[in-house]
Amino acid sequence: MADLSDVHRSPVTPGEDLRTIALHHISWGAILGGVFIALILQLILNLLGLGLGLTSVSATEGNNPDAGTISVGAGLWWVVSGIVAAAAGGYTAGRLSGKPVESTAGYHGLISWAVTTFVVIYLLTSALGGLVGGAFSTVTSALGGVGQAAGGAVQTAAQAAGPALPNLSNPFSDIEGKLRGASGGQDPAALRDQAVSALRDLLTGDPARQQAAKDKAADAVAKAQGIPPDQAKQQVQQYQDQYDKTVADAKEKAKRTAEMTRKAAAQGALYAALALLIGGAAAFFAGRAGAVNPTLTAPGMGTGAPARRV
Structure with missing residues (x-):
């Protein structure tokens, strides 16, 4: 074997x-x-x-x-x-x-x-x-x-060519500048501070209390600038529309930036x-x-x- x-x-x-x-x-x-x-x-x-x-x-x-x-x-x-x-x-x-x-x-x-x-x-x-x-x-x-x-x-x-673009990092800064730059009222400094505070509460506060905050802001703006309440309400509405648009633009820009960053990182x-x-x-x-x-x-x-x- x-x-x-x-x-x-x-x-x-x-x-x-x-x-x-x-x-x-x-x-x-x-x-x-x-x-x-x-x-x-x-x-x-x-x-x-x-x-x-x-x-x-x-x-x-x-x-x-x-x-x-x-x-x-x-x-x-x-x-x-x-x-x-x-x-x-x-x-x-x-x-x-x-x-x-x-x-x-x-x-x-x-x-x-x-x-x-x-x-x-x-x-x-x-x-x-x-x-x-x-x-x-x-x-x-x-x-x-x-x-x-x-x-x-x-x-x-x-x-030099025209007005500056809205500040996307702080959308309230442009609105605050307009409020403080307006003239009128008996005590401009104190009334403008109240108007700025009331408008900030409206734009950044609790949405459930938005109507009360809007009335308060319109009253503060009317006193600060010495304008009728109806005109102050229209101005407050314009500020609110501007703020909402600026926030929406900032979110859209952040999304585009994130997407570009993702694509660049992947590539x-x-x-x-x-x-x-x-x-x-x-x-x-x-x-x-x-x-x-x-x-x-x-x-x-x-x-x-x-x-x-x-």
């Missing part, structure tokens, strides 16, 4: 087993070398992109690109520089691994990319990342000053995932390209014997 234990024995010699293990053994030194190359190259490329970006804006001229264009350009540059750095690091890791097997060299490149990505994420989310970001605070402040100056010029032009996450996948693929194939192809001398042959390539 045949020995069943022979079925599970390896058909190769122990020496061949050891050679297979050596060919596929991971080299952390090669991976770290690829990580350092990728990090330094990405830093150089990002600094180059920062320099080119700053040359496209000016604090004295008004023909600067808009913020959207700058953001898109910076994002594309970051993605491209990350892919180039990942490919360079992957090739370095695959080459330094000394593995003649392309798949093994490719996995060295892939692991190098993974470690590099982890280091970059750690730097961006740690205190060290804050220190690195602080180095560019001066540039950011300068660009912010340009934007504030442009915004101030636009606001000045808008005020950013998808693009970031795609960029990472492309970077990983670039590192893997670059690592395969870095696989070595050594020549070995067959056993028992002299130095002049023909070489056998692995």
